[in-house]
Structure formats: structure tokens, C-alpha cells
Amino acid sequence: MLRFLLRRLLFGLLTLWLITLAVFVLFFLATPGDPALNFAGEFATAEQVAMVSARLGLDQPVYVQYLRYMWSLLHFDLGMSFVNQEEVLATIVRRMPATISLALGSVAVWLVIAIPAGIFSARRSGQAADRLITMAALAGMSFPTFVVGTLLFYVLFFQLTNAGFPIFPSGGFVPITRDPLEWLRHMILPWATLAVVGTGTYTRIARGSMLETLNQDYVRTARAKGLGEQRVMYKHALPPAMTPVMTLVGLDLGGLLGGTIITERIWGLNGVGSLAVQAVESGDLPVIMGTVLIAAFFVVVANLCVDILQAVRDSRVRLG
Amino acid sequence: MSDTTATSRPLAAPVLSTRQRVLRQLLRDKAAMAASAVILLLVLTAVFAPLIVALVGHGPNEQFRDTGLTAGGVPLPPGSLFLLGTDVVGRDLFVRLVVGTQVTVFVAIACALTAIVIGVVVGMLAGYRGGIIDTLLSGFVDVVLGLPLLITAVALVSVYGASFGIMMGTIVFFTWGPVARVVRNLVVATKSGEFVDAARMLGASDTHIMVREILPNIAGQVIVYGSLLIPQVIVLEASLSFLGLGVPPPTATWGGIIAENQTNYAVAWWSILFPSLFLLAATLAFNVLGDGLRDALDPTVQRSR
Numbered sequence: 001m002l003r004f005l006l007r008r009l010l011f012g013l014l015t016l017w018l019i020t021l022a023v024f025v026l027f028f029l030a031t032p033g034d035p036a037l038n039f040a041g042e043f044a045t046a047e048q049v050a051m052v053s054a055r056l057g058l059d060q061p062v063y064v065q066y067l068r069y070m071w072s073l074l075h076f077d078l079g080m081s082f083v084n085q086e087e088v089l090a091t092i093v094r095r096m097p098a099t100i101s102l103a104l105g106s107v108a109v110w111l112v113i114a115i116p117a118g119i120f121s122a123r124r125s126g127q128a129a130d131r132l133i134t135m136a137a138l139a140g141m142s143f144p145t146f147v148v149g150t151l152l153f154y155v156l157f158f159q160l161t162n163a164g165f166p167i168f169p170s171g172g173f174v175p176i177t178r179d180p181l182e183w184l185r186h187m188i189l190p191w192a193t194l195a196v197v198g199t200g201t202y203t204r205i206a207r208g209s210m211l212e213t214l215n216q217d218y219v220r221t222a223r224a225k226g227l228g229e230q231r232v233m234y235k236h237a238l239p240p241a242m243t244p245v246m247t248l249v250g251l252d253l254g255g256l257l258g259g260t261i262i263t264e265r266i267w268g269l270n271g272v273g274s275l276a277v278q279a280v281e282s283g284d285l286p287v288i289m290g291t292v293l294i295a296a297f298f299v300v301v302a303n304l305c306v307d308i309l310q311a312v313r314d315s316r317v318r319l320g
Numbered sequence: 321m322s323d324t325t326a327t328s329r330p331l332a333a334p335v336l337s338t339r340q341r342v343l344r345q346l347l348r349d350k351a352a353m354a355a356s357a358v359i360l361l362l363v364l365t366a367v368f369a370p371l372i373v374a375l376v377g378h379g380p381n382e383q384f385r386d387t388g389l390t391a392g393g394v395p396l397p398p399g400s401l402f403l404l405g406t407d408v409v410g411r412d413l414f415v416r417l418v419v420g421t422q423v424t425v426f427v428a429i430a431c432a433l434t435a436i437v438i439g440v441v442v443g444m445l446a447g448y449r450g451g452i453i454d455t456l457l458s459g460f461v462d463v464v465l466g467l468p469l470l471i472t473a474v475a476l477v478s479v480y481g482a483s484f485g486i487m488m489g490t491i492v493f494f495t496w497g498p499v500a501r502v503v504r505n506l507v508v509a510t511k512s513g514e515f516v517d518a519a520r521m522l523g524a525s526d527t528h529i530m531v532r533e534i535l536p537n538i539a540g541q542v543i544v545y546g547s548l549l550i551p552q553v554i555v556l557e558a559s560l561s562f563l564g565l566g567v568p569p570p571t572a573t574w575g576g577i578i579a580e581n582q583t584n585y586a587v588a589w590w591s592i593l594f595p596s597l598f599l600l601a602a603t604l605a606f607n608v609l610g611d612g613l614r615d616a617l618d619p620t621v622q623r624s625r
Binding site for chain 2: 015016018019022026027135138139141142143144145146147150151153154158255258259261262265273276277280281283285288289291292295296299300303
């Protein structure tokens with residue numbers, strides 16, 4: 001087990017290192033024009049550019065630049081924002097509550113709908129109900145997030161408010177520590193926006209996995225020895241069928257924690273995703289790189305957690 | 321070479337019947353047929369877009385400030401003069417959507433094909449040869465999957481400037497790796513087959529084995545993956561255009577049209593609804609077709625029915 005953990009950890013670190021290398025190449029080396037100019041921002045004077053160039057060591061050879069970049073990364077130093085002179089990491093941390101609220105909430109919403117729907121569908125495989133759910137799931141998967149967001153905004157905010165029911169706000173984020181009820185009121189539509197695609201995808205995955213498990217020999221054995229249907233379903237079939245679902249949840253959660261650009265933008269949530277867009281709009285390269293790196297970090301950590309959890313649950317993974 | 325083709329003839333027979341079975345199954349699948357009709361309609365719209373635009377007589381970026389807006393300057397709802405209404409500057413929404421179809425269909429097909437060709441070539445080499453290519457591929461795919469797609473895409477487009485080429489390059493960059501991984505795994509599972517050993521014993525070259533023996537066996541799954549990749553590409557392109565980082569304006573794209581009209585929902589609901597419907601029709605059609613193809617190609621689905 002320890003060997004597996006170490007190997008997996010080493011592999012995760014290697015991936016993370018490769019990603020930092022990719023970010024360095026994409027945003028430092030391959031950028032057209034003078035990187036100092038990019039870092040200094042569009043409206044910098046010549047002296048400012050020279051100062052930035054010296055501060056970042058851009059007048060030095062590439063390998064020195066790379067070592068400096070890695071050195072600061074190893075010290076969790078993502079540099080300074082060029083727009084407000086704030087530390088990039090601090091800015092990102094400040095933006096995390098909105099992103100975490102959005103990610104955890106929408107995953108919870110889609111799991112609560114998708115898992116029962118998937119199981120129901122699998123148990124009625126081939127029947128009309130199954131076909132209906134499968135089609136609905138496919139439709140949900142096909143909805144681009146920004147279309148869902150725009151339509152929800154129009155119907156549930158604009159039309160509903162116009163009709164005299166101002167139930168949902170047009171956007172914005174209220175921290176849960178300030179007012180839990182307002183937090184909930186502000187999060188429902190963003191959750192729904194993200195959850196449509198997620199619900200569609202997970203219903204299909206849960207259905208497929210459950211169907212496969214129900215066709216396994218041991219489930220037939222459990223039925224044959226006279227166990228009740230409920231017991232077969234929930235004691236024997238459900239736990240193994242949910243393993244692939246949980247694996248994906250881990251990975252998707254990792255991805256969502258890195259920021260969800262479109263949903264945050266439509267609903268005016270000041271999270272990491274909208275930070276990335278703002279940084280792009282103001283040409284704030286340190287923040288752009290920082291958000292990419294942090295998001296990648298979450299994905300790699302999520303990958304690691306999923307693998308370790310699976311290994312703890314299933315010894316075959318460890319040995320394989 | 322002639323004797324290898326002779327030995328592959330008995331193998332070719334079941335392949336042909338599989339194709340017939342798949343086709344028959346697909347033709348019976350009403351949803352897949354409806355989806356194919358929608359896709360055909362979209363492709364025809366894209367191909368004949370210049371003709372349709374000429375027939376309507378409105379330019380895609382032409383602003384009809386007199387006929388396309390009310391006296392108060394409000395966009396016109398769908399009607400006889402403007403089939404799907406106009407936007408806030410009085411442009412014909414239908415014509416813009418038709419031109420946008422051209423962009424979507426072109427980007428979807430070009431990007432998906434490029435990603436699949438690169439993915440199949442690299443994936444086959446990695447799966448068949450193993451070694452350094454395999455290691456490099458798995459490393460690359462891990463990095464690509466580790467990078468947050470939209471954030472990185474947005475950052476790349478911002479650094480390198482928004483243009484058609486950069487957008488398509490970004491989409492291909494993010495999509496070919498997973499294709500290569502799928503192909504690689506299929507090749508690894510296929511290459512130990514007896515028919516591969518047989519071909520090798522008959523002196524077939526590696527290229528021959530890869531192209532003539534292994535590729536036909538994995539083609540079905542690659543086609544399914546491809547048809548499911550297209551809606552992803554469409555959503556990615558529309559999302560980038562929605563964020564203002566795709567095809568630069570004033571070129572009409574579905575995502576761009578939704579973004580342009582996002583603040584006009586109060587006066588022109590049609591300018592958001594119709595592009596959304598076009599987009600949804602396209603992604604849903606490809607997803608349904610891909611689903612139908614998978615069912616048709618998967619023999620286990622047959623048995624359970």
C-alpha cells in the first residue's frame with residue numbers, strides 16, 4: 001500500500017511538473033512579442049517595461065528564467081498581479097468561496113437527481129420509461145452551459161420578476177457566513193446552470209454502470225439464493241455500480257474547483273473563473289498563469305485522491 | 321502481398337456483414353434517423369448559405385435601421401420580412417444564423433477530423449510500437465487533461481490574439497490527445513489477436529498490419545468517438561465565441577449572436593432563443609447519432625434487446 005501511495009504521489013508530482021513546464025513554454029517562451037511587455041501590460045511606459053524585464057530576469061538566459069520561475073512556484077509564489085499589485089495567490093484564495101459554493105452545490109444537485117434516475121432507468125432497461133430518461137439525459141448533455149444560463153436568466157429571473165415574483169436575483173454572490181439564506185437564494189440558478197449538463201452525463205453513466213452490474217453473475221447468484229429484490233439492489237449491486245460514478249465525481253469536482261468561467265460570468269459570481277476572464281481582459285499575465293496553474297493543481301490532486309480512495313477500497317487497484 | 325489479401329478474404333466476409341447489420345440497425349433507429357436528417361439539413365444550410373443569403377436579399381452584417389427596427393428603434397419580432405426577427409441594430413437574424421451555420425459546420429468538421437486523424441496516427445503508433453512514443457503520449461494526455469480546458473483556452477487565445485486559426489488550433493490541441501488515448505487502448509487490445517499474428521507470419525509489414533488489419537477492426541469505435549467529439553467541438557467553439565474569444569466580430573457565429581444579444585433579452589427574446597435552438601439542435605443531433613451508432617456497433621446491446 002505504501003509503495004502504491006508513493007508511486008502514485010510521484011506520478012502526480014511529475015504530471016504537475018509537466019503542466020508547469022507547459023505553462024512556462026506557452027506563456028513565457030512562445031508568446032509573440034516581448035514577454036516583459038505582456039507582463040507590464042498594454043499601457044506601460046518604456047521604463048516600466050525595462051523594470052519588469054529586470055525584475056523577472058527576462059534579460060537572462062532561458063534556463064535561468066525557468067529556474068527562477070520554478071523556484072518561486074516551489075515557494076507557492078505565483079507573482080504579483082499587474083493590475084492591482086496584489087499577490088496572485090492571495091487574490092485567488094479570496095475568490096475561492098464563490099467557486100467552492102458553486103462547485104460543491106452543483107455536483108450535489110446533479111448527483112441527487114442523476115443517481116436515482118440512472119438506477120430507475122437501468123431497472124427498466126428497454127421500457128418506455130428507460131427510453132424517456134435516456135433521451136432526456138442526452139438532451140441535458142447537449143445543452144451548452146451558456147445556453148442554459150442565458151435561458152434560466154431570461155425565464156426564471158427576468159420573466160418571473162416581471163410577473164411580480166422576484167424569487168431569484170439576477171446574480172452576485174453572498175458568502176454563506178454572512179447570510180446563509182441569501183447565499184442559497186443566490187446560488188440556486190447558478191447550480192441549476194451547471195447541473196443540467198452534469199445531470200445528463202451522470203444519469204447515463206449511472207444507468208450504464210448499474211446495467212452492467214445487474215448483468216453480473218454474482219447478482220444472479222444473490223437473486224437465485226432467494227434474497228429480496230431490495231437487498232440485491234442496495235446491498236449487492238449498488239456499491240460496485242457507483243464506483244465509476246464516484247471516480248468521475250472526484251475528477252469533475254477537481255475541474256470545477258479550478259473555476260467555471262461561463263457560469264460565474266453569467267451569474268456575476270466573483271470566483272476564480274471570472275478572475276481568469278478579468279485577467280484576460282486586462283492582459284494580466286501573472287494572474288492568467290496563476291489561475292491556470294491553480295486549476296491544474298486541483299485536477300491533479302483530485303486525480304490523486306480518486307486513485308488513492310479506489311486503492312483503499314479495492315486491493316486489485318494497488319496490485320495492478 | 322497477393323497472398324496476404326487472399327488470406328484476409330475469409331476475414332473480410334464477416335466485416336461486410338457487420339456493416340450491413342449496423343446499417344440495418346441504424347435505419348431502424350428512428351431517433352438516429354431524425355438526427356441524421358437534422359445534420360444533413362445543417363450541412364446543406366452551410367453549403368448553400370451564400371445562395372440562401374442571396375435569396376433573402378439581406379446581407380449578414382447589413383443594418384436595416386429603417387425596415388428592421390420599429391419607429392422607436394426596437395428590433396422586429398419574427399415576421400414575413402425578417403423570418404426570425406432582427407437584432408438591436410436591425411440585422412436579419414435568420415441570415416446571420418445561416419452564415420453562423422457555415423462557421424459551426426466548418427469548424428466542427430475541420431477540427432474533429434484533424435483531431436481524429438492526429439489521434440489515430442499517434443494512438444496507433446503508441447499502441448502498436450509502445451516504448452517512447454507510448455510514454456510521451458500518456459504524458460502529453462495527462463498534461464492536456466490536467467489543464468483546465470476553458471481557462472487555458474481563454475488564456476491562450478488572449479495571449480496569441482483572437483483569430484480563426486488560433487481558435488481552431490486551441491480546439492484541436494485539447495481534443496486530439498484523448499482520441500489518441502482511446503485509439504491506443506483499442507490497438508493494444510486488438511494487436512494480440514490471432515489475425516494479427518497470422519498476417520505477421522505471412523510476412524506483412526508493420527504498416528500493412530496497422531492500416532489493413534488493425535484499423536478496420538477499430539474503425540467502428542473511432543467513428544462513434546468522432547461523432548461524439550463533434551458536439552464537444554461545437555460547444556467549445558460556441559463557448560469561445562460567446563466569451564468573445566472565438567471568431568472575431570462582425571462574422572456571425574451562433575455563440576457570438578447569443579453573446580451580442582445577451583443584454584437585449586427584454587426587447588428581443590427571439591435573438592437569444594433562435595441561436596440557442598440552432599446550437600441545441602446541432603449538439604443534440606450529433607449526440608443522438610453517436611448514441612445510435614454505438615448501439616448499432618455494439619453486439620452486446622443487440623443481445624439485451
